[in-house]
Amino acid sequence: MPILKLNKTQRRKLSIFVKCIIFSFLAWALFAISNSYVYTVKSGVQYVNAPDNRAFHPLQSDTVTIRLEATGWQLLFRTLQTTRQGIQVDLSGLQNRSWIVVANQLGFINRQFPANQRVISVSPDTLYFDFSKQTERKVPVKALYNLRFNKQYDVIDELRISPEYVTITGPLEDVVQIEHWETDTIRSESVNSDVHTVAHLKQNRRANINVYPTAVEVTIPVGEITEKILEVPLKAENAQQFSSVKLFPGKVRLTVMVSLRDYMKVTNNAFEAVVNMDDWVDNGVTSLPVIITQMPKFCKLVKVEPQNVDFFVRK
Known part of the structure; x- marks a missing residue:
């Protein structure tokens, strides 16, 4: 591929031409973004001045479409915002009717926006409500x-x-x-x-x-806590269909966090650890997961050892 070779004068002219193009583009963009535009945005609705003696239920979504007039700068900044501005709708008119004409509240709604932005219309322009006891x-x-x-x-x-x-x-x-x-x-x-x-x-x-x-x-309630380790006997649930079930091991080791105040209250009898034989009957698992079905509310379980146990069944 041939390489275009330019002398010093040609390079200077090309540089001036590129700068003119960039300057013209920036001037056009600045002019364009300074103009006013009408665009639409989605906005959530917050109801204010609701009547105290009437229970109402909105019959439409709590999101409306707003036609807003603003400059390109404001449109750009609004696009960059992570949260969308909602609008407030005055419900004082529900005292004697079941609808609100939003178009009649454009002055109230415009006061919720900066002075250099103007709400032209809201869709839907009428909100309907169902009243119940x-x-x-x-x-x-x-x-x-x-x-x-x-x-x-x-x-x-x-x-x-x-x-x-x-x-x-x-x-x-x-x-x-x-x-x-x-x-x-x-x-x-x-x-x-x-x-x-x-x-x-x-x-x-x-x-x-x-x-x-x-x-x-x-x-x-906040207090100092410490670790306590207990050995709890393991029981087999849903084992009535078998003549005997042997679990290996027959106990599990629980590590719990407990307050110093309640340390002596925590005993093996306060916990219950089981395995469900239906896991083997229905799903054919080769080892049964340990389930803690009973534990004092003031304890926080840290570790169960082992988490799964082997078993021997005699039918």
Whole structure:
């Protein structure tokens, strides 16, 4: 392949030409990206000012399509964002009707965006709701926590929550699906003693569900822990069809973590280890996995030795 050879003058002219092309492209891109454009985005809906005396259920998805006017710069930055901005819809009009015209709330919606962006329309422009009888239900509170403990410290007992239950109010079809209500995650570093705190309940994502109270007191028992090793007899379940079942070995070695406070309470009798003979009958396994079916709540299982055992069956 022939190689194009240029003299010094030609190389200088070529360099100037390439720079002009690059400069022209950058000038065009800067001009183009500074213009205003209309584009569509998907946005989640958050309902506000819901009527207190009416239980409602949305009849459409909680995601709408927004036509937004903005510059190319804003479009670029919005594309780079990892989270999408949601919009709030005012439900105060549901006091005397079962629909909301979103097109009538464009002024309210535009105030939720920067001044240099303008919402032109929202689709669907009308949201419909089904009203049902409001019901109450008490559900347990589930406290979430992410604690970093000092060495040899951990949670040593069940969490204490006050109150243990909260009252949720809303449409029957929504309320019956809620089994518990979580708190915000409790966080702390270098923990070596009990944690006492007031935890707020997770923010309600549904405007048609009310929760009371909105915060609970949580106590997380923390104490020093240590390792304890026990030998527990092994039992065979579902062995009635056999005249005898011999397991090798007949005991398993359990390593558990337990608090110093409860160390003496942990005995062999507090644990139960079994194998299921149906694993051999149904699946033909050559060794049976060990299953721990009983263990104190204040213990944490670390290791089971062996995890599988051999057996001899006499029919």
